[in-house]
Amino acid sequence: MRDLRAVRGRLALATAVLTAAGLLTVATPHTAEAAAACPGRKVRTVPFSTGSVVLYKRGGYVCAVTLPKKAGKKRKMSVSLKARGGRPVVDEGKFTYRAGPVTVHAGRRCVWTEGRVGGGKVSSGWILC
Numbered sequence: 001m002r003d004l005r006a007v008r009g010r011l012a013l014a015t016a017v018l019t020a021a022g023l024l025t026v027a028t029p030h031t032a033e034a035a036a037a038c039p040g041r042k043v044r045t046v047p048f049s050t051g052s053v054v055l056y057k058r059g060g061y062v063c064a065v066t067l068p069k070k071a072g073k074k075r076k077m078s079v080s081l082k083a084r085g086g087r088p089v090v091d092e093g094k095f096t097y098r099a100g101p102v103t104v105h106a107g108r109r110c111v112w113t114e115g116r117v118g119g120g121k122v123s124s125g126w127i128l129c
Helices: 002-027 029-037
Strands: 041-048 051-058 061-068 075-083 089-095 099-105 111-117 120-127
Touching (some): 041 120, 051 111, 051 120, 061 075, 075 099, 089 099, 099 111
Antiparallel strands (some): 041 051, 051 061, 075 089, 111 120
C-alpha cells in the first residue's frame, strides 16, 4: 500500500512537471524558435517596437536572429551582425517567423547588431565587449 502511494505521488509530480514544461514551450515560442536557430547560450536580447534581436554565444562565435513580436504574417525583416574590424553578415527578406540566423567569429571583439521588423528597427552599438 505504501509503495502504491509513493508511485502515485511520483506520477503526479511527473505529470505536473511535464505540463509546466509544455505550457512554457507554448508561452515562449519565439525563444524556442531562436534557440533552435542558434547554438550556444543566450547572452543578450535587444528589444524594439516591433520585435527583438536575440544574441547567442558559443566559443568565439556570436549568432543573432531577429524575431517579430507577432509572428505568423509575412513581413520585411532583417538581421545584421558585425564583429569589430569585420564586415557585417546580413539576412534580409520577407519572413514569417524570423530573420537569420547570422553568425560571426568575434573572439574577444565587440559586436554590433541591427534588426528590423516592418517599420521598427534597432541598432545596438558595440556590445559584448
